[in-house]
Amino acid sequence: xxxxxxxxxxxxxxxxxxxxxxxxxESLETPSNPTMGDYALPCFKFAKTFRKSPQLIAEEIxxxxxxxxxxxxIENVGAYINFYVDKIMLATQIxxxxxxxxxxxxxxxxxxxxxxxxxxxxxxxxxxxxxxxxRSTVIGNSxxxxxxxxxxxxxxxxxxxxxxxxxxxxxxxxxxxxxxxxVEEKGIAExxxxxxxxxxxxxxxxKLDDLAREYFKKMEQSDEAALELWKWFKEISLKEFxxxxxxxxxxxxxxxxxxxxxxxxxxxxxxxxxxxxTKISEGAKIIELENMPPCLITKxxxxxxxxxxxxxxxxxxxxTYKFDKCIYVTALQQNLHFxxxxxxxxxxxxxxxxxxxxxxxxxxxxxxxxLSTRAGNILFLEEILEEAIKKTxxxxxxxxxxxxxxxxxxxxxxxxxxxxxxxxNNIIKDxxxxxxxxxxxxxxxxxxxxxxxxxxxxxxxKSNVKIEEIKDIDLxxxxxxxxxxxxxxxxxxxxxxxxxxxxxEPSCIARYAVGVAQVFNKFYHDNPILVSDEKLxxxxxxxxxxxxxxxxNALYLLGIKAPEQM
Ligand code: ARG
Numbered sequence: 265x266x267x268x269x270x271x272x273x274x275x276x277x278x279x280x281x282x283x284x285x286x287x288x289x290e291s292l293e294t295p296s297n298p299t300m301g302d303y304a305l306p307c308f309k310f311a312k313t314f315r316k317s318p319q320l321i322a323e324e325i326x327x328x329x330x331x332x333x334x335x336x337x338i339e340n341v342g343a344y345i346n347f348y349v350d351k352i353m354l355a356t357q358i359x360x361x362x363x364x365x366x367x368x369x370x371x372x373x374x375x376x377x378x379x380x381x382x383x384x385x386x387x388x389x390x391x392x393x394x395x396x397x398x399r400s401t402v403i404g405n406s407x408x409x410x411x412x413x414x415x416x417x418x419x420x421x422x423x424x425x426x427x428x429x430x431x432x433x434x435x436x437x438x439x440x441x442x443x444x445x446x447v448e449e450k451g452i453a454e455x456x457x458x459x460x461x462x463x464x465x466x467x468x469x470x471k472l473d474d475l476a477r478e479y480f481k482k483m484e485q486s487d488e489a490a491l492e493l494w495k496w497f498k499e500i501s502l503k504e505f506x507x508x509x510x511x512x513x514x515x516x517x518x519x520x521x522x523x524x525x526x527x528x529x530x531x532x533x534x535x536x537x538x539x540x541x542t543k544i545s546e547g548a549k550i551i552e553l554e555n556m557p558p559c560l561i562t563k564x565x566x567x568x569x570x571x572x573x574x575x576x577x578x579x580x581x582x583x584t585y586k587f588d589k590c591i592y593v594t595a596l597q598q599n600l601h602f603x604x605x606x607x608x609x610x611x612x613x614x615x616x617x618x619x620x621x622x623x624x625x626x627x628x629x630x631x632x633x634x635l636s637t638r639a640g641n642i643l644f645l646e647e648i649l650e651e652a653i654k655k656t657x658x659x660x661x662x663x664x665x666x667x668x669x670x671x672x673x674x675x676x677x678x679x680x681x682x683x684x685x686x687x688x689n690n691i692i693k694d695x696x697x698x699x700x701x702x703x704x705x706x707x708x709x710x711x712x713x714x715x716x717x718x719x720x721x722x723x724x725x726k727s728n729v730k731i732e733e734i735k736d737i738d739l740x741x742x743x744x745x746x747x748x749x750x751x752x753x754x755x756x757x758x759x760x761x762x763x764x765x766x767x768x769e770p771s772c773i774a775r776y777a778v779g780v781a782q783v784f785n786k787f788y789h790d791n792p793i794l795v796s797d798e799k800l801x802x803x804x805x806x807x808x809x810x811x812x813x814x815x816x817n818a819l820y821l822l823g824i825k826a827p828e829q830m
Contacts, residue, residue, distance in 0.1 A: 388425030424521025432480030684710025
C-alpha cells in the first residue's frame, strides 16, 4: 500500500525546506477525531526555526501547498494544518489490496528479514505447569506469528526446565513413596503428589534434602541410573504437556531445555574466568554487578544454576541462529534474573547483549470457586480449557442448536476465548479470570470477534455471490461515514502489526480486532447489504469480504481460530 503519510511528508517538505522530511513525517499526527482530518501537522515545533508564531507558519504553509492530488481538503485551524485524504482513492487502495492479498493480507511470509528466537512456555518438568506458563505459551506463540508476519524467520524455543535440584528431590521421593506402576498409571499427577510430599517430609527431616542434593550431583556426574530415571520423568511430563500444546495448537522449533546445556557450561564458566569476571564468595562462584545482587554461577558444591544455563543458552543461540533478537517471555517475577544475566553477557563483551529482550507479563488470578482445587498442575490447565469448551458448547446448544460441527466450533471458541482474555490488556497487567467476562459474546472478547467474523461469512453465503465475483468494485458507492471508517480501520492492520512488534504487545492486535468488529457491526447495522442494486451490493460485499480477511488474519496472529459459522 502507498504510504500516504510518507508521500504527504515529502510534499510538505518541498514547501518547508528548512525542516527535514523525517521530522515532518514524525510530526504528522493521526487525529483520533476524524472530523479533524486524516493527518494533522502541528506547527509549534517549527516556531524556533522560522522565528514566527506557529499560527502564522501553519497559515503560510497551507496557502503555499494549495492542492495535493490525493488530498481532498487542506484546512488550517490555529497552529494546525489538517489534511483530509481523498475518500474514494483511499477506499480503492485499501480494499483492492485486501482483496488481492486475501488470506495473506498483512502477512509477509517471506522469512527474509533475519532470525528472531522466541523462548516461551518453558515449563518445568516435575514442577507445576501453572497458569503463568499458559500465559507465556499464548503470548510467545502470538509474538512468533507477529514477527513472522513482518517477514522475520522465527525460531520458537521451549526452554524446558528439565535440569536442577528438583530432580534430585523427585528421585528420592520416587524411591521412597511411589512405584513404576503408579507413575505409569497416573503420570504427572503422581510426580506432583510425591514432589509435594517430599517437601512436607523434608520440613521434618532435613536429611532428605541432603540426599536429594546427592542425587542431583550424581546426575551432573552422568550417573546412569539417576539419568535413566530423569529421562523417564521427562518423557512422562512431555507427553502431558503435548496434550495442552495440541489443544492450543502451539508448536515449537526446538525443545532444547536446560539439560541441553550440561556439556556446554564448562566452556562458558572457563570463559567467564578467563575474562576475569568471576569471584569466589563463600565457596560459590559469583559475578558482581553494579546496582544489582551478584549473579550466581556455581554453588559451593560446584553445581550450576538457572543463570549459568541461561548464559550458556544465549551464547549457543547466538552462535546457532545469529539472531536479530532473542525474546524471553516470562512472568515479571523473573525481571531480576534476566537483568542479571543480560548484564553478564554484556560484560563478556558481546554486542548482541542489547538484542536480548525480556518480555514480562503480570499474574493471572482465578475468581474464587471458579475452578476446582487441583490448582497448580497440568490437569488444572486442561481443566480450564475443557471447561471453556463445555461452557461454550452449552451456549451454542442454546443459541444455535442446528449448527454443524458443534464440537469443533465449541473448541475453537472456548479455547479462543481463554487465549484472547490473556492478551486483551497490556500484558504487564495482572488479570482476574472470570468466566462471565471471558465467554461474553457481546463484550470485548474473543467470542465477540469470532462471532462478528462468522456473521460476515454468513452475509457472503446468503448473497450467493462467489468470492471471485467480488471485484471491479465502484467504491464511490461506499463513501458514507461508517463505510469509510470501516475501510480506514481495515487499512490500519499493517501499522498495528508493526506497533505490536515494537512494543512486544499482542494486545495491540486484540484491541485492533475488537475495533474492526465494532465498526463492522455499525456498518452492518447502517447499510443493508443484500440490496437489489447489483453494483451497490457488490461494493458492500467487498467491504464484508475485506473485513473477513482482516479479522481472520488478526485472530491468526493471536493464535485463535476463526470458524465460519457459530
Ligand atoms: N522454566 C522457567 C520457569 O518456569 C521459565 C524459563 C524461561 N526461559 C529462560 N530461558 N529462562 O520459571
